Amino acid sequence: MKDLNSMSKNPINAAGRAANNFSFFIWDIVSLFFQVLHWLFIGPFKGKAAKRDGIFEQMVFVGVRSIIIVSFISLFIGIVLAMQSAYQLEQMGAVIFVTGLVAVSVTRELGPVMTALVVAGRVGAAITAQLGSMKVTEQIESLETMALNPVRFLVVPRFLALLIMLPALTVIADLSGIFGGFIIGTLNLNIDPHLYLDLTKEFLEWKDIYTGLLKSAVFGVIICIIGCYNGLNTKGGAEGVGKATTESVVTSFVLIILADAILTAIFYFAKV
Numbered sequence: 001m002k003d004l005n006s007m008s009k010n011p012i013n014a015a016g017r018a019a020n021n022f023s024f025f026i027w028d029i030v031s032l033f034f035q036v037l038h039w040l041f042i043g044p045f046k047g048k049a050a051k052r053d054g055i056f057e058q059m060v061f062v063g064v065r066s067i068i069i070v071s072f073i074s075l076f077i078g079i080v081l082a083m084q085s086a087y088q089l090e091q092m093g094a095v096i097f098v099t100g101l102v103a104v105s106v107t108r109e110l111g112p113v114m115t116a117l118v119v120a121g122r123v124g125a126a127i128t129a130q131l132g133s134m135k136v137t138e139q140i141e142s143l144e145t146m147a148l149n150p151v152r153f154l155v156v157p158r159f160l161a162l163l164i165m166l167p168a169l170t171v172i173a174d175l176s177g178i179f180g181g182f183i184i185g186t187l188n189l190n191i192d193p194h195l196y197l198d199l200t201k202e203f204l205e206w207k208d209i210y211t212g213l214l215k216s217a218v219f220g221v222i223i224c225i226i227g228c229y230n231g232l233n234t235k236g237g238a239e240g241v242g243k244a245t246t247e248s249v250v251t252s253f254v255l256i257i258l259a260d261a262i263l264t265a266i267f268y269f270a271k272v
Helices: 002-008 011-040 047-052 055-062 064-092 095-136 139-145 150-187 193-203 206-232 237-269
Strands: none
Touching: 011 150, 011 206, 055 064, 055 095, 055 150, 064 095, 064 150, 095 139, 095 150, 095 193, 095 206, 095 237, 139 150, 150 193, 150 206, 206 237
């Protein structure tokens, strides 16, 4: 008995179990992603799957109902970024470069990341809670008995909605953030409004916009897959739903930041 206890407390055994669990988690996530791709091209718009849990309803939930909070947060991020950068640039007599700094920072980095974090907290948690509640009340099993695949019926519409609407929300966030910088630049830094807009267009390039949109598409995939995975694997009743929702949000946050770092490194070294 003592030998078993000593083995259970062995840090090498604990590390091995953690690595094993992590490998199974990665396998399940990848498997779910490929199942989504499979059903994505077979026909998510056909039959009951489109009527019961339609893609357009999910797009409204994911996108339209997130516009206000995304715009509000991005506006103040642009304001804060302009004020903080102006404080440093004033010492070098280069306040005019606030225009380009705000535009590039928001479109390449802050717009996609902050939008993804907001959506992960709002939509990702809701997805996990919805699917988790269906799981613990055995509604998922009911779908399977009716020969309705849960991935096609529940995951694919949410996947498409996030893949489409998160880049759209990112565009709104970019405009709001640039407008926040415009407010500070014209009202506080006394930059001519026409000059501010002209310099923003001069510094901002198409690659800044499409790299941010590409990031947001990847973040949308992460939010959907993690939220649905945790929801479909919920156990333990109402308490399990709450635990799965928390795990979903935390995991999504970590993976969004990790994916952002990887994509930024790729764009940097590839000179994109």
